[in-house]
Amino acid sequence: MPMSHPLLRQQCLINGVWQDAMDGATIAVSNPSTGDVLGSIPRAGRAETKAAIDAAHRAFLDWRTWTAADRANLMMKLHDAILADKAELGRLLTLEMGKPLAEAVGEVTLGAAYIRWFAEEARRVYGDVIPSPWKNRRLLAVREPVGVVGAITPWNFPNSMIARKLGAALAAGCTMVVKPATQTPYSALAIGVLAEQVGFPPGVLNIVTGSAAEIAAEMCENPLLRKITFTGSTSVGKALAAKAMAHMKRVSMELGGNAPFIVFDDADLDAAVAGAMLAKFRNTGQTCVCANRILVQSGIHDAFVERMATAVSAMKVGDGLQDGVVQGPLIDMAGVRKIEEHIADAVAKGARVVTGGARHALGGSFFQPTLITGATSDMAVARDETFAPLAPIFQFETEADALRMANDTEYGLASYVYTRDLGRAFRIMEGLDYGLVGINEGLITTEVAPFGGHKESGVGVEGSRHGIDDYTTLKYACIGGLG
Ligand SMILES: NC(=O)c1ccc[n+]([C@@H]2O[C@H](COP(=O)([O-])OP(=O)(O)OC[C@H]3O[C@@H](n4cnc5c(N)ncnc54)[C@H](O)[C@@H]3O)[C@@H](O)[C@H]2O)c1
Numbered sequence: 001m002p003m004s005h006p007l008l009r010q011q012c013l014i015n016g017v018w019q020d021a022m023d024g025a026t027i028a029v030s031n032p033s034t035g036d037v038l039g040s041i042p043r044a045g046r047a048e049t050k051a052a053i054d055a056a057h058r059a060f061l062d063w064r065t066w067t068a069a070d071r072a073n074l075m076m077k078l079h080d081a082i083l084a085d086k087a088e089l090g091r092l093l094t095l096e097m098g099k100p101l102a103e104a105v106g107e108v109t110l111g112a113a114y115i116r117w118f119a120e121e122a123r124r125v126y127g128d129v130i131p132s133p134w135k136n137r138r139l140l141a142v143r144e145p146v147g148v149v150g151a152i153t154p155w156n157f158p159n160s161m162i163a164r165k166l167g168a169a170l171a172a173g174c175t176m177v178v179k180p181a182t183q184t185p186y187s188a189l190a191i192g193v194l195a196e197q198v199g200f201p202p203g204v205l206n207i208v209t210g211s212a213a214e215i216a217a218e219m220c221e222n223p224l225l226r227k228i229t230f231t232g233s234t235s236v237g238k239a240l241a242a243k244a245m246a247h248m249k250r251v252s253m254e255l256g257g258n259a260p261f262i263v264f265d266d267a268d269l270d271a272a273v274a275g276a277m278l279a280k281f282r283n284t285g286q287t288c289v290c291a292n293r294i295l296v297q298s299g300i301h302d303a304f305v306e307r308m309a310t311a312v313s314a315m316k317v318g319d320g321l322q323d324g325v326v327q328g329p330l331i332d333m334a335g336v337r338k339i340e341e342h343i344a345d346a347v348a349k350g351a352r353v354v355t356g357g358a359r360h361a362l363g364g365s366f367f368q369p370t371l372i373t374g375a376t377s378d379m380a381v382a383r384d385e386t387f388a389p390l391a392p393i394f395q396f397e398t399e400a401d402a403l404r405m406a407n408d409t410e411y412g413l414a415s416y417v418y419t420r421d422l423g424r425a426f427r428i429m430e431g432l433d434y435g436l437v438g439i440n441e442g443l444i445t446t447e448v449a450p451f452g453g454h455k456e457s458g459v460g461v462e463g464s465r466h467g468i469d470d471y472t473t474l475k476y477a478c479i480g481g482l483g
């Protein structure tokens, strides 16, 4: 019996019609806190995805003719509807993903903010009137919507990762086919419910759940689909980008991270500990911008470890719907095995567990928030994205050591530095090879600022005044015969 929730839909949304997979196949969706089955979703594949792309193309031919102001007005109705239902959307998100309810409602609020931001940006998609080199011609460069967009999104932020793509796409005049993560489909489907309620025309937003490989293959190969935007792991993103480029699709890739969190001797200790707790343990350590390595200068090291150990051991672990819980379960047992591997590898190479280090007494995929010291660059935790509540402390001596250690990774998404020396703050910010830098701040994401990675953390930028560009194309018009 599926759970009771006012925004629960257990079908795909294609051309404004809620529908099952053509062969009736389904996939169960479970609550990671309890293991209970919440419901199911269609196991759709290529045929359903083709139908969704066809619908999105037909809708695009009309949606692109709407004025930017009319698109923006409808987007603001979606923004208002999301905020009006943020409590229920947050509860649904916690049920399917496990994050603490306050974080879930915060994510829904951020998702609405992306929709509002791009509703405002819709009317600022400017082109150029170019000074002509010819007396009898006039030159224009016009920004137009790229067309039908395929979006594939992760489980860790099942609302805001869709909203920051959907907002930019709708504002630019594009239509979309979304494939949400199989573990967390209901937040996406709930956005579909609200879009339908506020009056988005059928086919503007389509949501297809099921076989990731089959759905992605249709997105890559279907000539009516012009762009693929992906948020997820670097390994999947690289493979998907290669397939998409084989068919000359535009691609945006928001991929994995391995954020350094640098603390200098002159840092405000309390602020640095508070920032490290946010950057490391938000979403139970399952964010792309999580501090994966905490680099602490030797002079402040012991004091930092003592304060951090107190904060880490004080966190309440449990079902995200329970009051006071700040750490939920990992999404699945694969996540548990990965943190166990990282801890075992680190200890075998000389690290010390200060607090945590084992599965939580609650069982299932709950894990003790863990702090280790004596971490070194030869450890797995230094090279791979842990994506779990594990805080490894590395020690460094000089500014040059800190930058070298921080940049010693193929990733380049988020980074953080705590210092009260302004010159040092700029030297480190300018030396970090990352798309995002938090200076004396551990949580920096906002819809108004650009979000995108360097190196193997991705291609493209989401949010900010730049985020809409990837959903447009430039057309050059040369008007001659003017006598
Ligand atoms: N840079 C960012 O903005 C950002 C944001 C959130 C998460 N992430 C990254 O995402 C990862 C965690 O999310 P995840 O576990 O859902 O990632 P994932 O790559 O396993 O899955 C992401 C999406 O891709 C789909 N997918 C899986 N295999 C596929 C395939 N072969 N072809 C096409 N699609 C496929 C999944 O169903 C899901 O919808 C982490 O690495 C995290 O850093 C990055």
Ligand SMILES: O=C[C@H](O)CS(=O)(=O)O
Residues within 6 Å of the ligand: 156, 157, 286, 287, 288, 289, 445
């Ligand atoms: O996991 C990656 C998300 O982009 C995290 S954030 O909420 O956008 O910072």
